[in-house]
Amino acid sequence: MALGGFMTTGSVTFDTTLHSTTGNGLLLEADGVAKAFHGVPALRNGHLKLRPGSVHALCGGNGAGKSTFLNIVMGLLRRDEGSIKIKGEVVDFRSASEALDHGIAIITQELSPVLEMTVAENIYLGREPKRLGAFIDFALLETQAQKLLDDIGFPIRANARMSNLSLAETQLVEIAKALSFDADIVIMDEPTSAIGEHEAHILFAAIDRLKHRGSGIIYVSHKLSEIFEIADEFTVFRDGNYIVSGSMKETTRKELVTHIVGREVKVVEKERPNAGAPILLEVRNLSRESEFKDISISVAAGEVFGIYGLLGSGRTEFLEAVYGMETPTSGEVMLAGRPVPRGKPRESIKMGMAMVSEDRKDSGLVLSSSIAHNITLSALSLMAVSGFVKQQKEREVVEEMIRSQRIKTSSSELAVENLSGGNQQKVVFARCLTTNPRLLICDEPTRGIDEGSKQEIYAFLRDFAAKGHGVLVVSSEAPEILQVSDRIAIFKAGTLVDVIDGHGATQQMIMELAS
Known part of the structure; x- marks a missing residue:
């Protein structure tokens, strides 16, 4: 895939000429698209017009109907009402393969890799190069995939097994897979939700080349800074x-947020x-082989770090x-002056720590269980007598x-999988609070949720700290880390570069230190 050329991936070649359209010149025109599940409307009036050579931001809070609309366009769901035209032709896809044709x-928000396969096998699944018309040419497959990844600029090996990749690396593989198709229309549903800003800007460069080729991109993101950076037009669902x-x-930004939230x-x-204020958390020379080295920080009571x-x-x-959750190779962690045992999260909880993990759906929630069960999961022993x-x-x-x-639900017995992303994250926070923590550790706490829910979570973190507790938070969104943090530690290649005052820092400052 030579992005300068434009794109080549072995058997798949992207030309640099504009893609032809018919009629009114639109690549996609959707009008009055509706879908209900068991009589409950998920989408009532989906409407969107996508022009060639443009990025169209589809905006809306969690539960706005965006994913339902995109799944209908992609053939993953059948619409109940309305019409969809592709280049002026009315279509009604019955499968994703028809949409691809x-x-x-x-690029979907919910990642679904085949974990036991390699990166190359995942990218070209069902499209593998063959020898003698029957046997997969694994050498060529790996070569094609590595060239694709290198040309996009994603630091991943094509022969790596998916099960060994991080969440962010898995997201990059999904992006590469979508870009390997010669597509007129590319739908990107939260493509940067699990990757950093450096990788996001590599993606934006690829998007810019797609635009110049004449492709249209439907782009969904809760990161408004991204939308204003790359989008030409917008549509809001609520x-x-x-x-x-x-x-x-x-x-x-203010007008767009008001449209999205309704207020x-x-x-x-x-x-x-x-x-x-007294020091609540003190980390001294903490190291873990090949991951980070000699990190020393402190978090005071009342501070968001x-x-x-x-x-x-x-x-x-x-x-x-x-x-x-992981055992360091050296160093120590102290909470309120007491050493925290290495590699024993249950002991950490007993001492007053709680953690909001990066991927709430994989490790933070039991999706098929009720809201009530998820909230009390970590604190059942505190509510028990004689077992x-x-x-x-x-x-x-x-x-x-x-x-x-402020979890929006009709019943505490409702399965968590039926909640919006923002409400799911509130359930995660609620579960953490049931153990009465003194220190809350948050890894990407607003990943994949809307602006209104983000501000509610920011308010919660500030309020939690104001009660004399501490918050240690990681975010790949520079505006977010600047808004919530009193001090900011800058990490680079496993080392601590600097700790700066969050009240006077700028986005340019922290990005330059981190890069």
Whole structure:
């Protein structure tokens, strides 16, 4: 895949000429698209027009109907009403393969790699080069995949097994897979939710070349800074309804957020913690072989301490070692002056730590279980007498957490998988609070959730710290880490570059230190 040329991937070649359109010149035109599940509308009036050579941002909060709409366009769901035209032709895809045949590719928010296969096998699954018409040419397959990854600029080996990759690296493989198709329309549903800003800008460069080739991109992201950087036009869905479309040049961030949320969102302001507050967390010379080395930080009571770094900087691995999910090779962690046992998260919880993991759906929640079960999962022993859980106490805790965290649900017995992303994350926070933590460790706490829910989580973190607790937070979004943090540690290649005052830092400052 030579991005300068434009794109070549062995048997797949992307030419540099504009893709032909018919009729009104639109690549895609959707009007009145509707879908209900068991009589409950998920989408009532999907409407979008995609022009060749443009990026069209599809905006909306969690539960707005965006994913339902995209799944219908891609043939993963059948619409109940409305029409979809591709280059002027009315279509009704019954499968994703039909959509691919019509030049539509998608990067989905929910990753579904085949873990026991290699990166190359995942990228070209079902499209493998053959020898003698029957046998997969694995050498050529790996060569093609490595060239694709190298030309995009993704630091991944084609022969690596998917099960050994991080969440961010898995996301990059999904992006590479979608870009390997010769697509007129590329749907990108939260493509940067698990990757850092450096990798995101590599993706943006590829998007720019797709635009110049004449392709159209439907781009979904809760990161508004990305939308304003790369999008030409926008459409907003809210509560399953089409709200408005327009030019990105003719709107402001405040206006767009108001359209998305349906009201003006108050941005959370931070105040400086009390000077001279006691140290709650102290990390001394913590190291883990090949991941990070000699990291020393401290978090005071009442402080939100941020960690910022690019992909591969050791941020997540450091958090996991502090919490006890991974065992460090050297160094020590002290909580309120007491040593935290290495590699024993249960002991960390007993001492007053709680952790919000990077991937709530994989390690943070039991999706098929109820809200109530997920909230109390970490604290059942605290509600038990002689080994039996006191159900009344459990109900009281669940009701209080749903109220205090503003979890939107009709019942505490509803399965968590039926909640929006923002409400799922609130359940994760509620579960952490049931153990009465003094230190809250958060890895990408707002990944994949909308602006309104983000501000609610920022307010929660500030309020938690204001009660004399501590927060240690990692985020790959520079605006986010700047908004919530009192101090910011900059990580680079597994080392601590600097710790700076979060009240006077700028995005340019922290990005330059991290790169």
